[in-house]
Amino acid sequence: MAETHSLQDMRQQAAVAAKVFIQRDYTKGTVCQFQTKFPSELETRIDKQQFEETVQTLNNLYAEAEKLGSQSYIEGCLACLTAYTIFLCMETHYEKVLKKIAKYIQEQNDKIYAPRGLLLTDPIERGLRVIEVTIFEDRS
Amino acid sequence: MTSCEYQQIDPQALPTPTPAPPPHHGNDRDKREEPKRPRRKWQVFPGKNRFYCDGRIMVARQSGVLPLTLGLIVITSGLFFIFDCPFLVKHLTSCIPVIGGGLFVFVVITLLQTSLTDPGILPRATPDEAADIEKQIDNTGNASYRPPPRTKEVLINQQVVKLKYCFSCKMFRPPRTSHCSLCDNCVERFDHHCPWVGNCVGKRNYRFFYTFIVSLSFLTAFIFGCVTTHLALRAQGGKGLVFALQESPGSAVELVICFFSVWSILGLSGFHTYLVASNLTTNEDIKGSWSGKSGEGVTNPYSHKNIFINCCSVLCGPMPPSLIDRRGFLPTDESVQTAGAGIELPPLAAKSEINVEVKCLDFAVSCTG
Numbered sequence: 001m002a003e004t005h006s007l008q009d010m011r012q013q014a015a016v017a018a019k020v021f022i023q024r025d026y027t028k029g030t031v032c033q034f035q036t037k038f039p040s041e042l043e044t045r046i047d048k049q050q051f052e053e054t055v056q057t058l059n060n061l062y063a064e065a066e067k068l069g070s071q072s073y074i075e076g077c078l079a080c081l082t083a084y085t086i087f088l089c090m091e092t093h094y095e096k097v098l099k100k101i102a103k104y105i106q107e108q109n110d111k112i113y114a115p116r117g118l119l120l121t122d123p124i125e126r127g128l129r130v131i132e133v134t135i136f137e138d139r140s
Numbered sequence: 141m142t143s144c145e146y147q148q149i150d151p152q153a154l155p156t157p158t159p160a161p162p163p164h165h166g167n168d169r170d171k172r173e174e175p176k177r178p179r180r181k182w183q184v185f186p187g188k189n190r191f192y193c194d195g196r197i198m199v200a201r202q203s204g205v206l207p208l209t210l211g212l213i214v215i216t217s218g219l220f221f222i223f224d225c226p227f228l229v230k231h232l233t234s235c236i237p238v239i240g241g242g243l244f245v246f247v248v249i250t251l252l253q254t255s256l257t258d259p260g261i262l263p264r265a266t267p268d269e270a271a272d273i274e275k276q277i278d279n280t281g282n283a284s285y286r287p288p289p290r291t292k293e294v295l296i297n298q299q300v301v302k303l304k305y306c307f308s309c310k311m312f313r314p315p316r317t318s319h320c321s322l323c324d325n326c327v328e329r330f331d332h333h334c335p336w337v338g339n340c341v342g343k344r345n346y347r348f349f350y351t352f353i354v355s356l357s358f359l360t361a362f363i364f365g366c367v368t369t370h371l372a373l374r375a376q377g378g379k380g381l382v383f384a385l386q387e388s389p390g391s392a393v394e395l396v397i398c399f400f401s402v403w404s405i406l407g408l409s410g411f412h413t414y415l416v417a418s419n420l421t422t423n424e425d426i427k428g429s430w431s432g433k434s435g436e437g438v439t440n441p442y443s444h445k446n447i448f449i450n451c452c453s454v455l456c457g458p459m460p461p462s463l464i465d466r467r468g469f470l471p472t473d474e475s476v477q478t479a480g481a482g483i484e485l486p487p488l489a490a491k492s493e494i495n496v497e498v499k500c501l502d503f504a505v506s507c508t509g
Binding site for chain 2: 077080
């Protein structure tokens with residue numbers, strides 16, 4: 001029954017009990033990575049392993065977006081030669097991965113988090129600073 | 141509120157990841173006095189920036205001497221094409237205006253991109269986030285409010301780095317981020333605020349800035365060389381330099397401008413080449429963060445220890461997206477709260493935006509009336 005509720009309905013109808021913020025992990029530098037430490041507020045709602053897997057997958061996706069590889073170098077050099085005007089017409093590799101991330105978060109919310117009264121907010125909406133997990137009041 | 145239609149909302153269909161205004165306006169119309177179109181985020185942006193073309197273009201509030209920079213480049217190049225090119229094409233080669241034209245176009249495009257691009261502004265923390273951070277720090281449970289401590293230490297590649305708390309943006313600044321007081325924004329990988337370009341130079345526009353100063357040094361040196369050759373050719377046969385200058389007065393102006401600017405621009409290009417090769421920012425270099433002044437074993441934790449890789453990562457790395465989502469729509473509950481009794485335009489609104497708003501109101505009134 002919970003699966004048929006839309007996420008927006010849940011946001012409007014259910015009361016927000018708390019919000020947990022997963023902060024950035026800077027041990028590897030300025031690349032976008034989030035801490036995988038399991039917050040204590042979520043202990044009653046979700047499996048620790050499940051949550052850590054979600055965060056780890058997100059970390060891997062962000063690492064893929066910022067990877068310094070041959071593709072990014074080719075894109076960078078081509079952009080330089082055209083005085084960076086190709087950025088106006090072409091979607092960058094980073095943007096493509098961000099779309100993948102948005103889709104993954106949507107999928108995770110639908111399958112795993114919404115049935116447990118949780119909602120993950122895409123970090124891009126918070127300036128890639130935090131993963132905001134909204135905990136809704138448990139009405140069951 | 142109690143509608144029985146449950147639909148999965150597909151975020152891929154929405155223009156932005158933020159929730160779109162609800163499709164049914166039936167209940168909302170009773171609450172609001174006039175029908176309002178959802179506002180875009182740039183209209184309520186807290187920093188000191190100006191936005192044009194409905195949020196597509198942004199500049200710092202103080203444009204500095206950008207008109208002067210643009211004017212100098214256009215005037216010098218214009219004089220070059222008018223006064224020097226005809227003579228040099230006749231006496232030397234027709235490649236000269238082609239090369240000059242190419243360099244000029246490159247310089248202007250990269251200058252505009254440096255000025256009009258988001259340098260890597262970090263959006264301010266939401267109230268919930270700010271409260272959460274303060275709660276984490278203030279764990280004594282003391283009732284009296286005291287400001288959160290200013291620093292937090294993290295270990296980056298075995299190097300201790302202090303993260304400072306930004307009181308304006310209400311968050312701990314990520315490494316290499318600095319708050320620009322002129323623009324009132326935290327900018328990632330903050331290099332410096334350049335008055336010539338009228339914008340901060342940060343993570344997203346550093347490559348444009350670097351390309352701009354390098355191509356400008358080529359252009360200045362090229363024009364300087366061509367003007368000198370032109371005057372030398374004219375002064376041949378015992379006619380003298382004064383005669384040559386009288387024949388081509390524009391060249392005198394170019395000579396003066398180029399002579400005084402070529403040294404500073406070449407110097408700046410050289411300095412930034414050094415910064416790129418060691419993956420440093422101007423800010424870090426000036427403060428001496430990694431020069432070892434504060435103790436032994438202090439090295440730059442962000443450097444890849446290889447000049448080639450440093451250059452590639454700074455100049456050819458992946459282009460990060462803009463984090464401030466200027467053209468995204470505000471969630472309707474927020475815009476209703478901030479609007480107050482009527483439609484209040486924020487002080488940042490440009491005149492063009494006011495006209496559009498007025499036209500939209502007229503249109504809306506004509507629809508309902």
